[in-house]
Amino acid sequence: MSRTTTWLTAPLCLYFVGFVGIPLLLIFFISLHDTPAMTGIGIKGYIRFFSDAYNRGVLLDTLLLGVETTVIDILLGFPVAYLYVAAPRWRRFLMFMVLLPLLTSTVVRTFAWVVILGNHGLINTLLAQAGLIGTPLRLLYTPGAVAVAMAQIELPLMILPLITAIGGIDAHIIEASHVLGAGRWRTLRRIVLPLCVPGLLTGTLLVFTGAVSALVTQTLVGGGQLAFMPFYIYQQAIQAQDYPFAACVAIVLLMTILLIVSILNALGRRSAGYVHG
Amino acid sequence: MPPSSDTGQNAANIRLEGVSHRFGQTDVISDVSLDIADGEFVALLGPSGCGKSTLLRILAGLQEQTIGRVLIGERCVDGLPPRTRGVGIVFQNYALFPHMTALANVAYGLEAVGISRAEALVRARDALAGVQMTPFGERKPRALSGGQQQRVALARTLAIGPRILLLDEPLAALDKNLRLDMQLEIRRLQRALRITTVMVTHDQEEAMGMADRIAVLNAGCVEQFDTPEAIYDRPETLFVANFVGAANMLEAELQGGPEGFRLHLADGTLDLAKPAPASRPGRVQASIRPEHWSVAPADGEGPTATVSIVTPLGPSALVDLVLSDGRPCRFSFPRAQGVHLTPGDQIRLGLQPGAAIRLFV
Numbered sequence: 001m002s003r004t005t006t007w008l009t010a011p012l013c014l015y016f017v018g019f020v021g022i023p024l025l026l027i028f029f030i031s032l033h034d035t036p037a038m039t040g041i042g043i044k045g046y047i048r049f050f051s052d053a054y055n056r057g058v059l060l061d062t063l064l065l066g067v068e069t070t071v072i073d074i075l076l077g078f079p080v081a082y083l084y085v086a087a088p089r090w091r092r093f094l095m096f097m098v099l100l101p102l103l104t105s106t107v108v109r110t111f112a113w114v115v116i117l118g119n120h121g122l123i124n125t126l127l128a129q130a131g132l133i134g135t136p137l138r139l140l141y142t143p144g145a146v147a148v149a150m151a152q153i154e155l156p157l158m159i160l161p162l163i164t165a166i167g168g169i170d171a172h173i174i175e176a177s178h179v180l181g182a183g184r185w186r187t188l189r190r191i192v193l194p195l196c197v198p199g200l201l202t203g204t205l206l207v208f209t210g211a212v213s214a215l216v217t218q219t220l221v222g223g224g225q226l227a228f229m230p231f232y233i234y235q236q237a238i239q240a241q242d243y244p245f246a247a248c249v250a251i252v253l254l255m256t257i258l259l260i261v262s263i264l265n266a267l268g269r270r271s272a273g274y275v276h277g
Numbered sequence: 278m279p280p281s282s283d284t285g286q287n288a289a290n291i292r293l294e295g296v297s298h299r300f301g302q303t304d305v306i307s308d309v310s311l312d313i314a315d316g317e318f319v320a321l322l323g324p325s326g327c328g329k330s331t332l333l334r335i336l337a338g339l340q341e342q343t344i345g346r347v348l349i350g351e352r353c354v355d356g357l358p359p360r361t362r363g364v365g366i367v368f369q370n371y372a373l374f375p376h377m378t379a380l381a382n383v384a385y386g387l388e389a390v391g392i393s394r395a396e397a398l399v400r401a402r403d404a405l406a407g408v409q410m411t412p413f414g415e416r417k418p419r420a421l422s423g424g425q426q427q428r429v430a431l432a433r434t435l436a437i438g439p440r441i442l443l444l445d446e447p448l449a450a451l452d453k454n455l456r457l458d459m460q461l462e463i464r465r466l467q468r469a470l471r472i473t474t475v476m477v478t479h480d481q482e483e484a485m486g487m488a489d490r491i492a493v494l495n496a497g498c499v500e501q502f503d504t505p506e507a508i509y510d511r512p513e514t515l516f517v518a519n520f521v522g523a524a525n526m527l528e529a530e531l532q533g534g535p536e537g538f539r540l541h542l543a544d545g546t547l548d549l550a551k552p553a554p555a556s557r558p559g560r561v562q563a564s565i566r567p568e569h570w571s572v573a574p575a576d577g578e579g580p581t582a583t584v585s586i587v588t589p590l591g592p593s594a595l596v597d598l599v600l601s602d603g604r605p606c607r608f609s610f611p612r613a614q615g616v617h618l619t620p621g622d623q624i625r626l627g628l629q630p631g632a633a634i635r636l637f638v
């Protein structure tokens with residue numbers, strides 16, 4: 001890289017140092033205080049977090065939400081991405097539908113789910129009118145509802161990398177599989193799926209990190225009883241005024257995500273290695 | 278390597294009957310009819326974009342022709358998917374499965390037709406041995422050279438025992454020496470298996486050296502379908518004469534007389550025994566190959582020319598001439614003849630005895 005191009009990246013570097021790097025260090029520094037009044041340096045906050053089963057539960061629930069969302073998005077996203085690549089005439093329509101959620105604000109999308117899942121919402125009204133239920137089903141404020149709503153919101157981030165991966169497979173490779181006697185199903189399982197593992201990992205990365213950190217959707221669809229890490233941080237910092245402990249929770253979440261991202265990245269590098277010679 | 282399906286009852290001759298294909302508004306294949314015998318090696322030769330690959334894909338069932346019929350072993354295969362046609366195809370870029378080892382690539386087709394994995398691996402090893410690739414079975418394609426990938430692709434295709442082998446420019450990506458090796462290798466396998474083969478190429482030497490017969494394609498039409506010798510010695514159309522081998526195209530006037538035919542060029546005359554394929558007196562294009570010329574005595578009737586460049590090419594020499602009307606012309610002769618030409622020499626040209634020059638209207 002020439003000196004000029006190096007210097008051109010300077011504004012971005014400054015931005016990152018100023019608005020990401022320094023705040024992170026600051027949070028880490030705050031997390032190393034033992035009392036809400038920021039006195040006493042130590043790791044009492046971390047010990048407190050991991051010694052309490054409730055806290056560990058919040059962390060696990062959050063990770064579980066990430067996994068559920070990712071699984072739903074893979075199951076929903078793969079067929080759409082495959083259709084997008086296989087049926088050129090549907091492309092404009094499909095891409096519009098895929099991108100639509102990205103073009104509306106998170107708050108609007110989340111309230112749409114509240115309207116659909118609420119006690120007097122779309123689903124309960126329809127079921128009641130059809131005479132299938134007497135009292136409204138409890139749909140909103142359940143973990144399942146959060147995962148479903150989250151999956152819808154994160155879906156484009158799964159579909160787009162999958163489209164790139166499936167679209168990048170040489171058409172001759174698929175044809176070779178067919179001429180060698182493999183049907184559609186075997187070709188899908190033995191050729192297409194393995195070759196789009198890099199795209200799948202990218203999508204997983206984006207969806208998972210998005211799902212575990214989406215405060216608004218988790219809180220509005222999950223309601224007060226379900227606690228996830230982002231809301232827990234908010235609660236500790238704003239309601240309990242315990243900044244050091246809030247910082248601890250934040251750092252724990254961050255480190256967990258970093259760990260998972262590095263594992264996915266390592267897997268991604270290996271799969272990219274065998275897919276692209 | 279498993280033998281190709283039994284000959285006899287399962288003869289794999291190919292017949293194309295009036296096949297045409299259009300993509301949208303453009304005609305890519307126009308009324309192609311070909312009869313390819315069981316066990317024959319046919320090359321589809323033509324310039325880029327003339328529809329060679331499309332024709333091959335129609336044979337393979339990867340593309341459905343717009344009009345016409347395709348018959349394999351006297352059975353119409355229109356509408357049948359590739360895997361039920363008994364064809365194997367090797368693509369120009371090999372299309373190996375990048376995430377599988379060479380061995381797994383070869384075993385893939387065997388497993389796909391229901392052979393157990395263990396048995397498929399045994400047969401795949403045999404197939405790799407058949408192309409001298411045994412030591413490379415555990416490598417992924419990206420760890421193989423172009424020539425090795427080519428062999429794996431060939432083994433993968435032959436392992437399933439197709440009745441018909443289709444090759445789409447199989448050697449185009451290889452360097453010259455390797456290409457010659459693979460030409461021999463493919464020819465050897467094809468002969469050993471007696472498998473009907475159609476190979477697409479735009480390299481005429483490759484077509485000449487490998488094929489029993491060559492179909493010369495131009496803009497979606499078959500210009501000529503004949504043996505390599507006939508294609509070279511007796512081109513039926515101006516296009517074939519121009520495309521296959523080097524030829525000097527000269528404007529001329531053909532005159533027929535009682536004592537034979539005479540060809541009047543811009544500044545000289547040549548005697549012809551039997552003009553073909555055009556034989557009616559009148560204006561013609563004469564296709565004269567460089568080796569058809571000879572140096573004639575100075576008082577002859579042939580055209581005169583000035584030597585501009587002499588290029589020794591091993592056993593023969595190629596001479597660039599300028600005819601007296603200013604048009605370039607090429608002449609080649611065996612260097613063993615002891616003729617010595619230097620740039621600037623004025624020579625009179627004649628025809629080699631028996632030179633089969635071709636005339637086109």
Ligand SMILES: Nc1ncnc2c1ncn2[C@@H]1O[C@H](COP(=O)(O)OP(=O)(O)OP(=O)(O)O)[C@@H](O)[C@H]1O
Nearest residue numbers: 300301305323324325326327328329330331332479
């Ligand atoms: N899927 C397609 N849609 C539209 N046009 C096509 C398609 N495939 C091929 N063509 C056109 O058909 C013509 C013949 O293509 P084809 O690939 O058969 O040529 P080719 O003889 O194999 O050329 P090359 O030697 O460059 O491979 C070309 O003009 C090409 O642009």
Ligand SMILES: [Mg+2]
Nearest residue numbers: 329330331445
């Ligand atoms: Mg081609």
